[in-house]
Amino acid sequence: MTASESLALITKTMNESRKDIVQRSGKYLLLWGILLTVFSLLVFSLWTATGQPDWNLLWFVMPIIGIIVSSILKRKEPVSLPDNAISRMIGGIWRSFGVFVVSTAIFTLLFAKFGHTLGAVAVAIGLTPTILLLFGMAETVSGIAVKNKAITVAGFLTGIGGLILYYLTASNCDGAEEILLFTLAGVVLAVTGLIVKHQNK
Amino acid sequence: MFPKLDPLLHSELRLAVMSILAGVESADFSFIKKQTDATSGNLSVQIDKLSAAGYISVEKGFKGKMPCTTCRITDAGRDAFDNYVKALREYLLQ
Numbered sequence: 001m002t003a004s005e006s007l008a009l010i011t012k013t014m015n016e017s018r019k020d021i022v023q024r025s026g027k028y029l030l031l032w033g034i035l036l037t038v039f040s041l042l043v044f045s046l047w048t049a050t051g052q053p054d055w056n057l058l059w060f061v062m063p064i065i066g067i068i069v070s071s072i073l074k075r076k077e078p079v080s081l082p083d084n085a086i087s088r089m090i091g092g093i094w095r096s097f098g099v100f101v102v103s104t105a106i107f108t109l110l111f112a113k114f115g116h117t118l119g120a121v122a123v124a125i126g127l128t129p130t131i132l133l134l135f136g137m138a139e140t141v142s143g144i145a146v147k148n149k150a151i152t153v154a155g156f157l158t159g160i161g162g163l164i165l166y167y168l169t170a171s172n173c174d175g176a177e178e179i180l181l182f183t184l185a186g187v188v189l190a191v192t193g194l195i196v197k198h199q200n201k
Numbered sequence: 202m203f204p205k206l207d208p209l210l211h212s213e214l215r216l217a218v219m220s221i222l223a224g225v226e227s228a229d230f231s232f233i234k235k236q237t238d239a240t241s242g243n244l245s246v247q248i249d250k251l252s253a254a255g256y257i258s259v260e261k262g263f264k265g266k267m268p269c270t271t272c273r274i275t276d277a278g279r280d281a282f283d284n285y286v287k288a289l290r291e292y293l294l295q
Contacts, residue, residue, distance in 0.1 A: 003292035006216060010286065013220035017236050021225070079235050080264065082225040 017084070019200040022146065024081050025090045026196030028070060029142075032094065033190025035066050040182035047176040059105065063098060089145045097138040101131050126170075128178045132162035135185050139192065148199060151192050158188045204288040207281055209254050214239055214247045219282050222257060222274040230270035248272060256281055 001009070039062045046055040083091070108127050136159010143152030162181050169177070210216050217237045221228055234244055248270075251257045256278030260271045274282070 001211065001213060001216075003289045006211070007286070007289050007293070009213060009216055010220045013217045013236065014224050017221050017224060017228075017232075020236070079231045080229045080269075082228040082232060084225045088226075 017082075018086070021081055021084045021087045022090075023197050023200040024077075025087045025146075026193045026198075026200065027073065028193070029090075029094070029196060030190050030193025031069060031073070032066055033186050033188070033193050035062055035069075036186030036189055037183055038186075040179050040186055044176055044179040044183070047179065053175055060102070063102060086145055090142055093138050093141050093145070097134055100134055104130060104134075126166070128181060129163045129166045132166065132181060132185065133159050135159060135189075136162065139188065142192065146196055146199065148195060151195060154188050154192065158185050204291055206288050206292075207285050209250065209256070210281060210285045212247070214243065215251055216285075218244075218247060218251060218272070219256065219274065219278065222272055223279065223282050227260075227271050227273040230272065233272065251278070254278075254281075 039058060043055050043058050046058070047053060105127060136155050136157075139155030139158060140152050141155070143149070143155055162184065166178065166181060210219060214237060217239075218233055221233055221236050230241075230244070230248070233239075233248075234241060237244065239247075248257065248259060252259045252272075254277075255275060258273045258275055260273070262269050262271065
């Protein structure tokens with residue numbers, strides 16, 4: 001092998017494994033995007049139809065389904081893919097997002113249920129805008145990690161745009177309609193997954 | 202004067218294996234085989250050579266009921282790989 005052939009081989013091999021690994025991250029972002037879209041529409045529909053906000057408890061089923069489907073998909077992979085710096089970062093970002101959101105939701109519910117003053121504060125801050133901000137942040141950092149401006153901008157627009165939309169519409173719409181902001185976030189996440197998959201084909 | 206190229210890395214398959222392992226924490230034998238298009242026998246031989254030189258560590262275990270060989274680049278392997286790439290660049294610059 002000549003020096004240039006060796007360097008070309010190194011570059012080609014590294015690029016191909018990086019693409020295979022990052023493409024897998026896209027598959028899981030797509031899965032969670034679809035789940036978020038489906039669950040937000042489901043909660044919205046049931047809440048609107050029955051007038052019962054208790055349907056929000058369905059949100060806690062979403063991570064369980066997501067984890068089960070993810071593990072099935074992982075087991076079905078013909079070749080066990082390793083992690084690289086980018087896939088580890090994307091996985092870490094979204095796992096942290098999940099932990100933050102579920103913890104915030106649980107503590108807000110608990111404090112509110114037991115009439116603690118902190119519950120009132122948490123409710124006043126609002127769970128929806130908090131989650132939207134966290135989502136936008138996670139999406140933007142993912143965009144930076146995969147070097148994709150569309151994802152970076154989409155994260156900013158979903159986080160900050162969603163927050164503005166929430167404040168503008170909060171007085172005019174009920175809690176059920178707020179849920180539709182998560183449908184928007186779900187679509188953004190699914191599209192992000194498709195972009196990451198396509199970008200690394 | 203041209204720097205000496207590491208003869209252990211100056212082989213297509215071993216270099217490909219090291220290039221894969223340089224970018225990941227660890228990789229399964231099946232993943233390396235898929236990425237390099239090598240035969241199992243040839244890949245095993247080259248992995249043994251890299252392992253004997255201390256460039257990679259090899260861990261044999263099981264994933265469920267299936268045997269699984271996991272390879273990981275060592276610090277010595279990373280240094281050798283970096284030096285090899287530096288030497289190649291010097292060749293190309295001269």
